[in-house]
Amino acid sequence: MELDHFDRQLLNLVQEDASLTADQLSDSVALSVSAIQRRLKRLRASGVIMRETAMVDPKRIGGSTFYVVALQVERERPELLTQLRRWLTDEPHVQQAFYVTGEADFVLIVTAPDTETYDVLMTRMVSENANIRRFTTNVALGLVKRGSAIPVPVEVS
Amino acid sequence: MELDHFDRQLLNLVQEDASLTADQLSDSVALSVSAIQRRLKRLRASGVIMRETAMVDPKRIGGSTFYVVALQVERERPELLTQLRRWLTDEPHVQQAFYVTGEADFVLIVTAPDTETYDVLMTRMVSENANIRRFTTNVALGLVKRGSAIPVPVEVS
DNA sequence: ATTGAAACTTCGCAGTT
DNA sequence: AACTGCGAAGTTTCAAT
Numbered sequence: 498m499e500l501d502h503f504d505r506q507l508l509n510l511v512q513e514d515a516s517l518t519a520d521q522l523s524d525s526v527a528l529s530v531s532a533i534q535r536r537l538k539r540l541r542a543s544g545v546i547m548r549e550t551a552m553v554d555p556k557r558i559g560g561s562t563f564y565v566v567a568l569q570v571e572r573e574r575p576e577l578l579t580q581l582r583r584w585l586t587d588e589p590h591v592q593q594a595f596y597v598t599g600e601a602d603f604v605l606i607v608t609a610p611d612t613e614t615y616d617v618l619m620t621r622m623v624s625e626n627a628n629i630r631r632f633t634t635n636v637a638l639g640l641v642k643r644g645s646a647i648p649v650p651v652e653v654s
Numbered sequence: 655m656e657l658d659h660f661d662r663q664l665l666n667l668v669q670e671d672a673s674l675t676a677d678q679l680s681d682s683v684a685l686s687v688s689a690i691q692r693r694l695k696r697l698r699a700s701g702v703i704m705r706e707t708a709m710v711d712p713k714r715i716g717g718s719t720f721y722v723v724a725l726q727v728e729r730e731r732p733e734l735l736t737q738l739r740r741w742l743t744d745e746p747h748v749q750q751a752f753y754v755t756g757e758a759d760f761v762l763i764v765t766a767p768d769t770e771t772y773d774v775l776m777t778r779m780v781s782e783n784a785n786i787r788r789f790t791t792n793v794a795l796g797l798v799k800r801g802s803a804i805p806v807p808v809e810v811s
Numbered sequence: 812a813t814t815g816a817a818a819c820t821t822c823g824c825a826g827t828t
Numbered sequence: 829a830a831c832t833g834c835g836a837a838g839t840t841t842c843a844a845t
Binding site: 530531532 | 813
Binding site for chain 4: 685686687688689692
């Protein structure tokens with residue numbers, strides 16, 4: 498599926514604010530309202546837009562803290578790796594999980610309301626996944642920026 | 655502002671899917687459609703829901719890669735720190751930035767379409783911020799999970 | 812791209828706790 | 829007093845021309 502200039506513009510906009518109406522978007526996108534609606538619908542249906550999510554303020558819901566976790570696993574057993582992946586995916590406190598190069602195998606972004614909850618969670622992770630060798634935790638003292646937008650180049654053409 | 659049982663339920667739901675209509679939400683939340691609307695509106699206005707964003711598939715927009723960057727800065731100059739914070743916030747390729755404990759001072763999640771773009775970006779970061787001491791990069795070979803939801807405990811009663 | 816129909820949201824009012 | 833639920837009015841979206 499090809500994305501043209503307009504699609505790219507729309508993607509950049511809705512990544513910042515998905516609640517913009519087609520009418521509002523038409524202020525920035527030189528396209529009729531219905532054309533915008535059709536494109537958005539297509540982008541959603543085709544999976545370019547995977548989903549739309551609300552971002553809540555962690556301070557307002559009982560002060561959730563973020564933890565950056567670097568995880569090392571035993572590489573020898575691929576079937577355990579698949580299991581770990583599923584565990585990470587299924588665990589709501591794991592917000593993001595990247596499989597990375599370098600010393601660590603995975604980097605996780607974890608949220609928990611307090612250190613104790615975090616501790617219990619990590620203990621459970623280790624006990625439920627036999628292939629975890631070690632992990633190191635960095636507590637986020639501050640959130641400088643939080644987003645999920647990927648800049649989409651808008652061709653100059 | 656106090657969040658009751660219903661608010662918490664709503665928050666968990668819209669963090670997964672912000673496009674759910676009040677009508678659809680009323681299937682899970684034992685509240686009338688208008689009551690749900692009112693609460694969502696209030697949650698947005700009061701800043702508990704900070705914003706709603708579309709998440710796009712990186713593979714579909716020219717294969718964006720994720721990079722996990724651990725950043726060390728000179729701690730001696732607070733005014734440069736403020737500047738760095740702003741730089742990170744303003745740079746679209748920086749998706750997330752955490753100020754953390756541990757060896758690194760910041761952990762960044764960066765996206766770029768290719769290594770070269772990433773390289774140029776990091777070079778620019780260093781040249782435009784005098785207090786960067788060093789940084790290490792972990793390339794994300796795989797995205798196991800990607801989300802921004804924070805689990806909101808729903809009181810038992 | 813325009814139009815009309817359907818769906819969703821907003822707002823006012825009355826009734827409850 | 830604050831919040832629910834209902835219904836009418838106003839927007840937004842959808843589909844067909």
